[in-house]
Amino acid sequence: MAAHRLGSWFGSRRPAAAVPGPVADGDRPHREAAIYTRDQESGDHLAQVLSERGYACSLQLNAWAARYAARRGTPDLAVIDWRLGERAAGRLVKAITQATGNGACALLALVPGERPDLLLTVLELGVSDFLILPFERAQLSARLSLIESRLRELDQLKALQENLAKEYDRFLIATGGRNDGIWDLDLATESVHYSDRWKAMLGFAPDEIRDELEEWLSRVHPEDLTRLRAVIDASIAGELSAVEQRYRLRLKSGEYRWMLTQGEVVAGPDGKPSRIVGRQTDVDSEEATREAVRASGLQDPLTRLPNRAVLMDRLRHAFARAKRDPEQGFAVLFFDLDRFKNINDGLGHLTGDQLLRAIAQRVERACRPGDTVARFGGDEFVVLVEDIKDVRGATVAAERIQNEFRVPFDLDGNEVFTTISIGIALWNPEYQRPEDLLRDSDTAMYRAKAMGRNSFAVFDDAMHRKVVATLRLENDLRRALARNEFRVFYQPIVAIDDGRIAGFEALVRWQHPERGLLMPGEFIRVAEEMGAIIQLDRWVAEEACKQLRVWHQKYRAHSRTTMSVNLSTTQIMRPDVVAGIDLILRNSGLYGQSLKLEVTESVLVENAQYAKAVLEQLKALKITISIDDFGTGYSSLSYLRRFPIDTLKIDYSFVSRMLEDQESAEIVRTIITMAKNLSKDTVAEGVQTRSQFEALVGLEVSMVQGYFIAPPLPKEVAESLLERTAGHPNHLAKILADRMQGSSPRAANTRAVG
């Protein structure tokens, strides 16, 4: 199969302009990428894209050598092709994470489209970035941008850590000791040796403190003294082998600071406790926050997340900041668990609680350090995502959170899958009060639930309406195929010479659960952008071929009828398009000559050589090729000669104006004449009136299609048309005669193209 040959990682080739150009040195940090695949050509291809983004790439083609290399090298990004084999890829992931430390190297998994089941194992390995093969260049870019933003965060973190380490070194030199103060208590004499650092932590010079226990205990906060004393006494009595206490200690300045003391009991020669050796750590800042949270009841006791009060406080802060500086946008993500009640009822409340805790952890993991994840109550959570510019930032966060739910939760051996629906409200200057964002995100969450569980929805205010509509459409489209929401309508194409139904054009419709029957104009473009068109076109072709096969078997009189299927540009540029169509033909039992593929001119012009090869392979299967919407694009004669094209479909816009507009009429005439000279057929699209029809007949067009004959018809209506015309030598005559008697199928449908 041709599926994974050259360039097979890319569904289509976009013009080079879509690729970010080489990055100037110093603009971004220099990064290294390692590509692990067995497929040299795809690897080279990917390496090229990555080096255009500024990566230094290495390609590893052998799984064993790859693992070896992974142990030694430390790339910033490792791309792992799962076609290496599930086990090999898994081992590779482990080798890389071991060598680089978890998270230090970004991992991108390439999962073969025909094995979606592998995705789970990929995610279980902790690889959250993946692409399904083959993928679009745009998808790759989007994924890389995400990864890079994470790598940048990591860089910052590293820089921070390095700084800290430097500070620490300086500190060590200055104090001549460890950061922690050491103490050594002799139980027999109650004398204590304090290290200089111990004394310095309290602000004392080495000679200012005597080696007595009293020096220490007298400085412990009265409220903490009893506890500390009790622990030390218990150690002396041999009841404890280790000491660990947090308490407040008074410094020389009189100020109290939280300290952590950890010590070990050391036995003397008689086996009885003789000393306690320990260290003291300053945990004041840590303890102070804990204490504050505890004292004010700001923490949710179950999940230990900030509670509603903290959230509201941060929300107000973010709101005020955004008001001052609109660049500092933020979003509120509101979610609860889909069907939490089932878990609570089915597995008990304790398990429910456990799940909430586990979720809190995962969600925190999915969020950036500056974001606030809060428990709002019950199974409701809110995430405050700060520092985002547009809705995309919020939806990326939502996707990351949702990603965390792909792997089941392990609750005492019970594997529990759960999903969440997220509502998103994006700050904009129109908002009057912080609470309004909460309200809107809540509303959006209900919309997300209505769209189907495990989705997210953005609250649509006026400013974001358009983006939001597209997002929603994308979201819906993703599910529409699985939910069988698409329908194929069939529009007859009639031959002029003998009036027979020469064929049908398969036109897709979307039976949207809320919006009703949608025309392709409302979703094809988005489907193309998000890559869903590939599946959609395949489905339409399958459905239409199967349908025609049924009709062929049912109506012998219509056994020459063909099926025209529209192919998007993306589809035709896929390396596996021919194999895919071949498979569809075989599965449906339809002969190649019964199938016509409609492509647009742009395909031929922009990728001439490649397109020519594909069309020739399709011709070898006896499939015929139509150029759709002819006349609107390049209409170059030369390619008509060069390519194996059978039919030109004259665009609706010319046909509809040909009677009023001289120029349109001229174009129609020219196309028909030209086609005749080249021995190609013509179909006039969008014929609506008898006078248009007659004019076209006069110009000797080969076939017509349009409301004048029939609109696109649901399959039952199309079938009744075949039924009615089967016994008639001239189908067109019969259709028009029936129309006169009022049994036109016109009533059956629908809206026209804009």
Ligand code: C2E
């Ligand atoms: P197209 O391939 O040029 O299809 C012809 C369009 O003209 C259809 O619009 C059809 O309903 C409309 N039409 C037919 N007769 C008349 C008429 O007499 N008057 C007027 N005003 N319009 C007429 P539709 O179904 O809305 O499809 C629009 C476009 O969407 C199609 O244009 C095609 O490019 C695309 N499309 C439809 N189905 C598919 C599909 O399954 N896959 C892909 N990739 N594209 C599709």
Ligand code: MG
């Ligand atoms: Mg078409």
Ligand code: MG
């Ligand atoms: Mg057309």
